[in-house]
Structures are given as structure tokens and as C-alpha cells.
Amino acid sequence: MDLLSSLNPQQREAVTSGDGPLLILAGAGSGKTRVIAHRIAYLIAERGVWPRNILAVTFTNKAAEEMRSRVSKLIETLEIGSTPLISTFHSLGVRILRREIETMNAGYTRSFTIYDQDDTVRLTRNIIRDLGMDDKQLTPRSVQAAISAAKNRGQDAESFAAQAHFVDERRASIARVFQLYEERLHQNNALDFDDLLIKTVRLLRDVPEVRERYNDRFRYLLVDEYQDTNQLQFGLIRLLTEKQQNICVVGDPDQSIYRWRGADITNILKFEEHFASARVIRLEENYRSTQNILDLAHGVIKHNVERKEKALWTQNPAGEKIRYYQALDAESEARFVAGKVQEHLRPDPDLRAAVLYRTNSQSRVFEEAMRRAGLAYNIVGGFSFYERMEVRDIIAYLKLAMNPHDSIALQRVVNTPPRGIGKVTLDEIDNRARELGISHWDAISDLLAEGRNVSPRAAAALANFQRIINRLGRLAAQVTSAETDDDDDEQGSGPTDRDDAETDYESTSPVSDLVKAAILDTGYENALKSENNDEAEGRLENLQELVNAAVDYDEQGADGLRDFIDHSALVADTDQYKADVPVTLMTAHSAKGLEFPLVFLVGLEDGLFPHSRSLSDASDIEEERRLAYVAMTRAERFLYITHAVKRRVYGEELASEPSQFLNEMPLELIDDLSRGRSWLSFARGSKSLEEAAGSLRYEYDEDYSSGSDSDEFPRRPAANKYGGKTYNSVDSVQEFFRRRDERFGSGHATRDQYQKSRPESARRNPAPNTLPATPSIVPGSYVRHSKYGRGLVLRREGSGDQTKVTVSFPGYGAKKLIEKYAGLEKD
DNA sequence: GAACTTGCTGAATTG
DNA sequence: CAGCAAGTTC
16 A cells, blocks of 8 residues: 555554554654555545544644644644544643533633733733732743743642642742732633643543543554643643543653643653553664764763663664754854855755754844845744734734723723823723722723722723724624534534525625724724834734735634734744745744754853753753754754854853763764864864863864953853942942042052953942032032932032932932932031 | 833743 | 843933
8 A cells, every 4th residue: 555655664553554543663763644544545545534523733833734734734634524623732632622611610611711811911900009019029031931841740829729838938929929810710710721731630530421522533642742731732632532542642851841831741651551551662773863963962962860761763864963063153164054054955945954042132143144145034933924913913903903891902002002091091901900809891891980099191092992993893893794504523614504695794804904903993904004114014014914824714714813812922933934945943842743854053151051050950861861862963964063152141141061972972972173282183182181180171163253252251050250239339339439439549449350250330430520519518428308318419410500410329220310409408 | 191211020831 | 142121211
């Protein structure tokens, strides 16, 4: 059979293996995706399984897309009435919940809103403020991260709180935020990303009737990247396969890189315990990479202690050696990469290259280098289209059109573009909503009806806002009232069931028209147009793009708008990156599952890769190592590894040590392309002494280091930054006078000493260039202020009525005051 | 109320 | 360095 002819014996076995649990341990490049795609096709073509009884789950939209296209290619010749469902975990959750959530009787309706990261952080910020907590110490971001982590561990607000009290105050505070956070989500009929899984699991667990139905529906379940599933996903899988046990999972423990997100590697390690009589098939022949690339990657991954040894093999040739380059800094690293890409493209214009880095912030220099080299590139991740401010604003309007009580959306756009609703008015709305326990939308009506506490101007602006939203709401109602059959569980119910009259009534492009309305009627477009600069121009283009994206949903009838909004939340990375672009820039995480003939693994420095936040924990380091392994095994033919000797972090130059992973690589596989001496040349020279010496010391080439002093740059991860004192602190006030004295020849500290120890503050706190003009209030003297109390005068500038003095008040910091009005008294 | 300025603090990886 | 919040100015 020709479905199987292209497969090796193990792959064939994996594809044809019958019912029951099946674990496929598939090493990097062993044809994992192929096997799943073929297995799906085989189930349909050879075993007569109905496509709609098959569910394949992936982690990313990208992977789902890839799988869909492979499967459809394999079965395109078949006459089939349905298609298998290939979906991400989160989309699956949405799909099930949109239909079934009301059966839980938990107060949610099927028109729930999805809060993405941006929304949840906003919500968290509001809560922290409402609770009167200090959002300096508890940053919304970190609190939100803690909540998400807890939810992923399967904790709810109560159990988190129960643990928290004993630990510390910070956790107790987070617990309170957590509690309120959950309440508000519920109030707003909103789910965050984690809830998409949590609620689905709860639903399937608590409502037997629904569980049964989905067990019958999805008789064959396939899961990709199984090593990255967490407890929730595992629960979901369990519940969905309860009845038929037709579960096929594919994964590779060496590529488990999402432990930080709650992924539990024991899911794959204990698969055989979880599912009785499971079959295990290993795929260890690699089709992707050269032997040298595999050997290098294996050289690194074998350093992991918590690992079962396995060695990939390949029939591919040894290939080129791995190429290494030590760069002076991030810019020269990027220049090197761009240059090499050009070199490779000259003889081979179709070659695809990937630049893989540890953190998104590294992408910028590479972007610039590519642009300068005239190379077309695309970036995966980072700021995606749907995360752009203007796009999110318009989406917020759409959300409001469907549900004006969505307070998060309302707060986002109530005064965007500016329409005269200021802070005072917003606070008033906010307070009212909180006191009465109503939505912001209702609070506005309330406020207007009462007419108190709001200026006529603000009232007019609010009424205007109401009109805008009501109008959009009516449009949206037209879209959604065109009732279509939204249940694809019914076979063969085609669009012919639709009422013709209704079709006439309904506009032909309902979703995109609504998007246009949200751009025009809200004044958004006009506001951008009047800005009249390049940036606004770009934003307008993005909005045009958003309208284009909406067109895809016009055909879907009633669900189109809802789906479009869901899509905007769930499609996080720009999935549709064009394959015909020569260079792709992305994080090592995003590269999982992809392959490229030419790969650059960059920034191999201690504290960067492995990341500094992983250095203290052995199993975190192991995860970093697996990540490096994933990155290296993306390469088919050429692999470059680079690092820089210094790098800007927080705008400060820091010296970087080579990554420990470099030391773990078999050096004989590596060619050194660095100019002059490098880490590699040193490592080679001292290889024989290595064991005796214990530690590696090396020197940079003259070219790279202007002085002999190797401490010219502070080193990561010591993060040798000026210790957080501002010039408001007592220290720097003293510093100030030391400097001043020094200027006048009476200083204790020499200039050299000073600059060496405080280069930053020297720049931030320039010496005054005027001498005190009047004798009473001069720098160094103390004054008294009616509100701030006693303070130390720091500087004095200007003359006459314009004289300004800067005074440092304990507890209030430095204030700049007009002497004439400030009413300062000499203390 | 909104535009502008300044100072301060802080980033890992993702759906 | 950059994004954001508070402060300042018009």
C-alpha cells in the first residue's frame, strides 16, 4: 500500500498498530509528524474510521496547521464526508466550552469572553490597586505569573490561600489577589487561558453525559509533543479516552522544554503505568541532520543526569563540521550571521536559514543586520500582529459590541481615541462600579442618569461613547442574529438549510463590515490620520490588515464574529510565516518541531543560554540543555554556533562568559571562524591540561579587549549594576556635596575614584553650574515646607521669579519648586 | 483634560 | 534601553 511504502519498519509499525494505547518515542528528526499524519490517514483509508471520530491535539497553531496540510495531502483522493479535528489544546477547550459550558451550571454562559495575557495583567493591576496594595512590590505581571503557575499546578484560590498564610506575607497578598481575580473573571463571564483547560477538565469530569458524548465523538485521540503536557492536559486526555482507550501519543523526553509552564515529564515516562497494556515503539533513525550535527547535539544532551540514554543514528553523511564564531559584541555577532547567510545563499538561493536565540530581546540586532544586508526575514513570536495596540483596541470595540459589560475592554477604549473622558471621570465610574457591584457600562448609565459628580463636558463625552457602542452593538446583533446551524455534530446539514429571506437581509460581509465600523465610527481612523506621521501610517496599515483577516470569517454566519475574536486571542505567534523568506528569526522554544538546512544558534553565553534564572537549579539547567538540544537538532546541513564577548543588558555593557554548553561539545567537530584567539582556541590548547587545571581560564584576543584588565566590564550574572540608589537617597545627597566640594577644591574623593565607583550616577547627577546667588536658601542648607516638612536643598537654578530650587524631602523624595511660590522657610 | 517631560524600574521561554 | 507611571505645563 502506497501510504506505507515511504516508511521504515518502525514507522510503519507505529502507523499500523491497532487499537489501544500507543506510545511512540520519537527522537528529533525521526519523522514524528509524518508518522502521526500517516496514522491518521491510515485510520481513515484502511481501517474505515470516520474522520470526524479522530482528534489530533498539538501545542501550537503552527503544528496544527502543518499536520492539517499533511493529512489533507495524504487523503485528498478519498471521498470523505468530514475531516478529522486537528486542534491545539486551547482551541479544543474553547470549542467544547462554547457548546457545553452552560451544562456545568456554574454561572458561565456560552458567550464567555477570553482574557489573554494583556487582559489578565490589566485585571490583576486593577485588583492590586483596589486592595490598596503597593504595586511597586507586587508587580501585576509577577502576580499574574504566580496565579497562572498555581492554576497550572491545579490549585484554586482557596488551596493557594490555605498554603499561603504559613509561608510569607507576599504569598498571602497574592492569595488575596488570586481570590478576587477569580471572582472578577466569573463576574465578567470571562475565562483566562488557563481556564480554557481547567474548565474543560472540570466539565468533562463533572458532567457524565457530556463526557460520554465526547468519548463517543472522539474515538481516536492522537497527541503530539506529549513530553510537554501538564497535569491539566493529562486530565483532559484521560477523560476523553476513558471509554475507548484509543490514545496514541508521540514525544521525546529529550525535547521537554516546558517544565516552567507546568509540563510534567512523568506523563510520558509513566505512560505505560497510566494506560494499561500500552505498546511502545521507538523511532531512532534520524532523517534530518548530518552525523556531525547529531554528534554535537548528543555530546551536549548526554550531560543530563536525569535522562535515559538513547542515541540517534542516521544514514546521512557526516557533513560539514560545525562552525563556531566568537564575536566582539551582539552587533558583530549579528553581522557575522547575516554575512554567512549571504555566502550560503549565493550558490544556493533557495536555502532556508533560521537564527535561534534564547530570548526575544535578542532579535532586534539580528533584524537590523538582516535589513542592512538586504535579506528578507520574518520573525516568529515577540510582538505578533494581534498584540499590537491598535489591533487590540479595535478588538476591544468588537468585544464591547457583543457585550458592553466587558469592563476590561471598556476601560481599554473608553477614551481611545481621546474623546474627553479624563482621569477624574474614570475614577468616578470605577468607584461606582465597585461600590454597587455593577459593570462599568452600567456605572456610566447610572452616572449620567444621576447627573451628579460629572461635568457637563464629561457627560457629553460619555453619552457619545454610549452611542458609539450601542450602534456597534446593533450591527453586531444583526451579524449574530442570522442564525445558522452551529453544531457540526450533525452530519451533512449543509448551508442549504438556511432561510433565503434571512440571507438577503444579512449583509454579505458581516464580520469585516463590523470591523470597518469599529475603525471608522469610533473615530479611531480619524485620530490616526490626523497624527500624520509614519508610525500612524503603519498603524492604519495594520488596521487594514485586520479588516482583511476578518474577511475570512464573513462566511461563517452567526459564529463568525465570535470566532474571529477567539482567533485573535488564541493565535499568539504569527503562524503563517512565509516559507519562501530566506531567514527566520525566533526563539529556540518556537523552533521546536521545525527544521532548516542552515541554522545559527546564537548567544551561547553563561547567563543568557543557559539563562541566569536557571543557573541555581540543577534540573533547570537540564531543561536549558534540552532546549539547546532542540535548537541544534533543527539543523539539516549546516550549524553555526556563536557567542559574544560583551553584550548590552539594560543598556549596560556586560562581559559574557562562554556558555557551559560550549564546553560540553566535542571540540573536534568544530571549526573556528573567529578572528584571532577565541574561547575555542584556548579550550583546544588546554584540553590536555583541562582535568588537572579544573577550571578554564582564557584570554581574549587583543582585538577584542582593549585593555589587559579583564574586569573592564562588569560580569553577568553578578549584575553589577549601581545598587539601585537614586539621587534622592541620603548616599547620593552626600555624593552630591562631595562632588561639589571637589569642584571647589575641598573634596575628599578624587575624581578618578568617584568615576570608577559611580559612573552612572555621575552622568545622571551633573554638578550644578551656578553658584548660589542668594545666601538664604542654598544647596546644602535645610528648609521647611508646609506639606513636605524639613528637607535638604540640592540645587538652585535660574534667577529672579524664575528661581527654582530642588529639595530632597525625607519620605517624599526630591521636589523641584519655584522659590517664589513654594513658601520655603529656612530651617 | 491632554500633551509633554522626567524619573524609575525592570525582562525567559508560550497558548 | 525602553516602557510606564507620576508629575508638570499649557
